[in-house]
Amino acid sequence: MDERKATGTMAGPVEIAALLERIQDGDREAFMTIIRLYQQKVFVMAYSILRNREDALDAVQETFLRLYQKAGLYKTGNSFQGWLLQMAKNISIDSYRKHQMKRREWETSKPLEEIPVAVEDRASDSAASDLRSAFARSVEKLAKRQKMVFVMRHYNELQFNEISEAMRISVGTAKSLHFKAVQNLRKWLTPDLGMQR
Amino acid sequence: MNKCKLNRDDWAAFLSGDLEEERRKAMAEHLEKCPDCRAEADAMRRVLEKTEAVKAEIREAVASVNWEALPATIADRAFAASRKPERALPAARSLGWLSALRMKPALAGLTAGLVVGAAAMYFALKAPGPRPGPGTEYFASGEFLDKAELEMARRNTLDYLEKSQYVLLDVFESAGEGATAPTAFSSAQARDLLSRKKYLNAQLERFQMAKAKAICDQIEMLFLELSQISGELPAAELRKIRGFVEERQLLLKINLVRKELERGI
Numbered sequence: 384m385d386e387r388k389a390t391g392t393m394a395g396p397v398e399i400a401a402l403l404e405r406i407q408d409g410d411r412e413a414f415m416t417i418i419r420l421y422q423q424k425v426f427v428m429a430y431s432i433l434r435n436r437e438d439a440l441d442a443v444q445e446t447f448l449r450l451y452q453k454a455g456l457y458k459t460g461n462s463f464q465g466w467l468l469q470m471a472k473n474i475s476i477d478s479y480r481k482h483q484m485k486r487r488e489w490e491t492s493k494p495l496e497e498i499p500v501a502v503e504d505r506a507s508d509s510a511a512s513d514l515r516s517a518f519a520r521s522v523e524k525l526a527k528r529q530k531m532v533f534v535m536r537h538y539n540e541l542q543f544n545e546i547s548e549a550m551r552i553s554v555g556t557a558k559s560l561h562f563k564a565v566q567n568l569r570k571w572l573t574p575d576l577g578m579q580r
Numbered sequence: 581m582n583k584c585k586l587n588r589d590d591w592a593a594f595l596s597g598d599l600e601e602e603r604r605k606a607m608a609e610h611l612e613k614c615p616d617c618r619a620e621a622d623a624m625r626r627v628l629e630k631t632e633a634v635k636a637e638i639r640e641a642v643a644s645v646n647w648e649a650l651p652a653t654i655a656d657r658a659f660a661a662s663r664k665p666e667r668a669l670p671a672a673r674s675l676g677w678l679s680a681l682r683m684k685p686a687l688a689g690l691t692a693g694l695v696v697g698a699a700a701m702y703f704a705l706k707a708p709g710p711r712p713g714p715g716t717e718y719f720a721s722g723e724f725l726d727k728a729e730l731e732m733a734r735r736n737t738l739d740y741l742e743k744s745q746y747v748l749l750d751v752f753e754s755a756g757e758g759a760t761a762p763t764a765f766s767s768a769q770a771r772d773l774l775s776r777k778k779y780l781n782a783q784l785e786r787f788q789m790a791k792a793k794a795i796c797d798q799i800e801m802l803f804l805e806l807s808q809i810s811g812e813l814p815a816a817e818l819r820k821i822r823g824f825v826e827e828r829q830l831l832l833k834i835n836l837v838r839k840e841l842e843r844g845i
Contacts, residue, residue, distance in 0.1 A: 522634075
């Protein structure tokens with residue numbers, strides 16, 4: 384993955400603009416190059432929101448299909464990665480909502496005893512994953528923008544300037560949202576972490 | 581933490597890891613001296629350590645994907661959609677149609693009407709009358725078409741009357757309790773029924789439908805009044821409508837006409 388990241392940063396804005404132009408002309412190779420460069424970053428973004436491999440892969444496909452249709456709408460001055468990740472973020476959030484609605488329907492149609500109590504049921508049920516799911520639940524609980532910044536910073540491992548591009552907020556706002564997120568998590572998780580205060 | 585000289589900005593910068601050298605030094609010095617802030621910094625660090633588990637999960641997921649094959653798969657999908665515009669276009673258009681339907685309840689209603697009409701036609705063709713035997717050419721006599729039309733009118737009227745009854749009962753119930761809450765709902769329904777009546781009028785012109793027409797016209801007047809009510813219906817107004825319905829024994833008459841229609845005219 385590190386190797387890919389390196390190639391990702393190697394593609395400068397000029398190369399990206401050229402690739403996008405070729406995509407608009409229907410150049411399959413150019414399209415595949417862009418996918419190769421960014422597929423993992425898009426996947427991580429989708430996965431951190433959806434927390435499910437198949438759903439995340441669907442979101443990746445959806446994101447690049449939309450890129451293929453909208454390649455002409457990219458404005459050269461802006462960050463391409465920020466633009467693409469924003470698209471991925473929106474698609475993932477839409478998909479998350481859809482799945483959540485389905486899940487709710489499914490849950491309300493089931494007797495109470497059969498509904499899983501824990502939100503994160505995918506991890507194995509070892510003691511270690513208890514804390515992990517408590518953590519995942521707390522992240523879920525964060526206000527929307529705090530959660531997005533936290534997820535992008537720590538799961539996607541993006542820099543604050545990249546986050547600010549993808550979320551269309553200032554770097555300062557991104558940092559302060561991040562701080563608030565950590566503060567909240569720290570507050571909620573104190574009993575779980577066995578911290579004395 | 582609050583009484584210390586460290587402020588929010590310091591903490592935010594500390595967390596984001598881009599504290600300037602000078603402030604970083606100052607902060608480190610302060611943390612040495614201040615147990616409260618040190619505990620705070622430790623707690624925050626421990627929270628961030630928890631992300632490692634999730635990161636590991638993400639890395640696992642990333643490792644499980646065949647990244648070599650995915651670009652081609654996506655490209656295939658993208659180009660399949662664009663290479664066959666004559667197939668892709670109608671698909672896009674039909675989707676557009678769907679959303680147009682969703683936007684226009686009236687259009688949706690009309691479609692529903694068509695479907696109901698078609699279904700009625702099916703039953704009409706199925707139920708009465710002599711059928712052309714096998715082997716004979718398809719032939720629809722004027723008499724047959726007439727019957728089919730009548731059948732359709734009969735069914736539409738039945739449907740209309742049944743719905744009207746519900747609305748009237750609704751109004752009745754609210755009048756009985758003295759409540760005025762459901763009137764907004766009933767007036768919307770009344771408007772809906774009024775527009776149905778417009779379609780029904782032509783069918784009611786048939787002489788076999790004279791009885792049904794009389795009652796439908798009476799109900800229509802009621803609905804016209806109901807539909808003009810916006811917001812809350814004064815209790816007196818409600819009582820008046822109720823009186824009107826009771827005086828003419830409308831519900832009873834509706835039932836009689838319905839029975840007659842059901843039996844066939």
